[in-house]
Amino acid sequence: MLKKFIRYLILGLGLYALIAASVIMFYKDDPQAMIWQDREAFNKRFIEKLSLEQPTTLNSVLDYLGSPDLTYAKRDGEQVFQIVFYRTQHKTSDGITTMDECTGLLFKNGQLFLWGPSAYNKYQEQN
Structure with a gap:
């Protein structure tokens, strides 16, 4: 009886570990479904990883982060x-998202050109 219980316990824990690993590996985060605090942190982490050495397109940002604010x-x-x-x-x-609560990403012909506080200033300089 005890061997049968231990066998089912090990089988159950193994199945649980398999399901948990599958969810972690294959479930893509959906920014649209996150609460605002999680989405804010998700956006910030993504933007902190941006680099000009790795070309980033507007479409790739939209695919990953979803609709901009x-x-x-x-x-x-x-x-x-x-x-x-x-x-x-x-x-x-106040329920309203304003520019001072956001980080701007400036794209030139669909390619990431500049981001951060100076991005909006550079955007305004363009004719």
């Missing part, structure tokens, strides 16, 4: 500039 775009001749803002720091509990 704010977005603006303009054309200057053949150049298209788009800045997207993702919330990364909470300031005021």
Whole structure:
């Protein structure tokens, strides 16, 4: 009787470990389904890992982070500039996301060009 119990216990723990490992490995985080605190931290972690050595496209950011909180775009001749803002720091509990609560990512023709506090200033300099 005890051997049977131990066998089922080991089988159950093994099955639990297999399911838990599968969820961790194959379940993609969905920023749209997160509560705002988790999404904010998720956005911040992603943005902190950005690098100009690794080309990043607007589509890859949208695929990973989902819809931006704010977005603006303009054309200057053949150049298209788009800045997207993702919330990364909470300031005021008023239900409205403002630019000072976000980090801007500036794209030039769909390629990441600049991000952080200076991104919006650079965007405004464009005609």
